[in-house]
Amino acid sequence: MMKSLISALFLGLLAVPATAQAQSGAPVTGEILTGWQQADGTRVAAIKLTLAPGWKTYWRSPGDNGIPPHFDWSGSSNLGGVGITWPAPSVFRTGGVRTIGYANELILPITIAPRSSGKPVTLHADLDIGVCSDICVPQQLSLRATLDTTSRNPTPSIAAALAARAYSASEAGVKSATCSLRPTANGLEIETRLNVPSAGGREVVVIEPGQPNMWMSETDSSRNGRHLTAIGDLSSTNGGALAIDRSAILITVLGEKHAVEIQGCTPG
Template identity: 55%
Template sequence: MKHLLFVLMLGGLAALPAWAQDRFAVPVTAEVLQGWVQRDGTRMSAVHMDLQPGWKTYWRAPGDAGIPPSFDWSGSRNLHSVAISWPKPKVFDDNGMRSIGYSDTLVIPLSLTPKQPGEPVRVRLTMDIGVCADICIPHRLEFDQMIDTDQTRPTPAIAAALAQSPYSAREAGVTSSRCRIEPTSDGLRIEARVGVPHTGGTEVMVIEPGVPEVWVSESQTHRRGGDVIATSEMIHVNGGTIAIDRSAIRLTVLGSNHAVDVRGCTPG
């Protein structure tokens, strides 16, 4: 009963704007960082979160024990598009279930492309995230801020977060990316193989199918020689058929030293 009352209390607080929340009453506080103007006219900004000790939040692919984040940019002004750069996440073991995310402090870089170059961008953003300690709860962050700096020097906190981004396949020396996909009674089974030098420690591969409404099970990952191999089950959440485009599949290898982001795979 105490846990239920705690969840209900925090659920009410989650509806408040981030700037109005008491940092000691909620598990996360957040702000939008101004950043800088890049040479091509895009504006590099970021969402900066501070999590209370013992709490964590989740990566874009949070695992079976996590809650995926969502971003709603409606109401923003002079905003054409947004590119989100996720820093390398951590792998957590939650009572035998894997989740993928962040603790302590998180900076999520945002590359904002304005409709009218050189003009300020008004960011109106609603973020729905999950936060977990002994319990997991949904949480809402709301921002309304003008991004109008004329600085061209990178902000250290954002630059550091960008430096923590996964390596590209080229940067990591990936030699191959193959996917074997087979039908099952419930959906599809995928075996992904990435030829890549060791990324450090116990490696975990995350498989993202690149299509909506498809649940992907926690991957079973192991290394064999120069390949990292992972298998997962894919099931349509509404029971429908699954059409997979291998070029849209995203494979992320997470190691203790660095991560590798691989886009697409070939049959095999």
């Protein structure tokens, strides 16, 4: 339950603006890259985090000992919706502990739908994130920017981050994805069986329940030819009963060559 306690402590979030936030000696600084406007009126921008040497920050599912990032956009104006595209993260193993995230720099693309098309968006992003070196500490960043460009020329750094996303199931050649559930003393054991080509090297499988008030452990995975199996534990963070919607489950395979995201699974 340690992860659920940590998550509760760091519920905060990303809002919006363009100015960089820099503090002397800070382990992380941030800014908004204003990006470009697409033909349909949506805008593509990015949050850029620059980490001090030896520091890293976390992916959306950071591992049992990580701090998940949270974003609050409520200070923005003319903002209809925000979508985040996560570049494939790295897996870090230190002292037997596995965490998932990014070192040196993270450019996190965001797709923005204006409430009123054709008008500027003032993006205000309040971020609560965790950063780690020898120790892990929470960091709060407040970033602001006005997105008013009419240029349709992609920003190279944002385009590169978009290209670094995980493959979809169809792009990766996934033939099937099943999930079987077994009751345990503390909840459920979930076992996923994936028919998918290798993503390279020592693969890590991350299972995200896709539903509130659920905690998912790290998984143990093994491969036999095209078949990748991963087993982990699900439990409730509020003591309630578990009702699993398999279509909401997101399975991510992290390999040395690429990552794969699989939305949903069938009973196994």
